[in-house]
Amino acid sequence: MNHAESKARRMRPQQFHETVGLGDWRVVGEGACAYFRTGSFAVGARFVQAISELPGVGGDHPDVDLRQDGVTVRLITVTDDYYGLTERHVELARQISAAARALGVPADPSAVQTVQVTVDALAGPRVVAFWRALLGYQDRANSGEDLIDPRRRGAPFYFQHMDAPRPQRNRVHVDVWVPYDQAEARIAAALAAGGRLVSDADAPSNWVLADPEGNEACVGVAGPPGPADAV
Template sequence: MTQAGEGEIRRIRPAQFHTTAGLEDWRVLGEGACAYFRTGSFTAGARLVQAISEVPGVGSGRPDIDLRHEGVTVRLVTITDDYYGLTERHVELARQISAVARSLDVPADPSALQGVQITVDALVGPDVMPFWRALLGYRDRADSGEDLIDPHRRGAQFYFQRMDAPRPQRNRLHVDVWVPYDRAEARIAAALGAGGRLVSDAAAPSHWVLADPEGNEACVGVAGAPGPDA
């Protein structure tokens, strides 16, 4: 682990998070650790959000919470001037949030989680990023010179991938779908069964490149799957 620039708070990697006991409800996606709780009604969801707001220290963890009729999604991620990711603080906070959900008989459903990133292929990233930054109202991600993020933490992250040469016969913009590590196989199978094809699994088990019937590409990615190769 490395120091995070947050006092004594230490950064942790996705694989460390996943192998920590008591975090079975959570999955690390491309933008932090997430959990989805099926509430079944807006009222039940509001009760869960209220209970989460009363967890000691929850304010310092700054969780992002999305309340819908069907359920509540909670995301834990630290965004500072020099870091974008998880810290040890999130481990205990995740445990406490799960405990609150259990006390209200609200089940977690990790299979419902996913994150989306838009990847733009660019010959010279610094030349094209200002356009997208201004168009979207995004800002630079602190720890990366190739990413733009929504300052309101709602929209999909944009990643600028360097090309060595123009590729006029290939799409220059594609979607990355981040799924829980234990859902990647099923998601890929579903996409292939819907007419897609596997372009490359050279980077598996971290990500796979797929394409639709007309050759438009998309990637399925996971973060920190437990195991010797994590």
């Protein structure tokens, strides 16, 4: 596949959410994710085996996390020049969902999320170099401000450029990416637990919250579908 073909096959989160047949899946910052409630490790292992036998699965390399009660699957392309979704993930997602249904395994879209650590950086390249060495991470494609775990297990780090320190603000905060249809409930739960809303200026894609001591965190949503879109 040449560069032009690869670029043409890329998908934005909203495009993915608007595609028919992907109701089990949500894009949550780090690719498209689905959680399947297997109920046991043995059923989960059979489901993972079924995924491994899908045609063409080797070329897309889904990330699969098998636990006692469920399996999380993430679809994302990681190359030297791209980090995101492609059109090929649509058919693979449908096939994985079909394999789950064949085993009687239900999906729970509300259970997926990804977490990112964001660092305010005045001297970006020097700060990034330190964290790259400390974490054993690598640069994300086409970004000098993002580091990712090459084994795709640890939370990614984003280095937010600052022209000057902002007073009364923590320099490191957590971004929690949740499904587009779970953001309101997650924010409400955080507020009920003693948090406060700092800013909703970027809603409905991002909200800034703070805990009772002022430590900030963001809730993010990737590409919610339009009101008339089917899933």
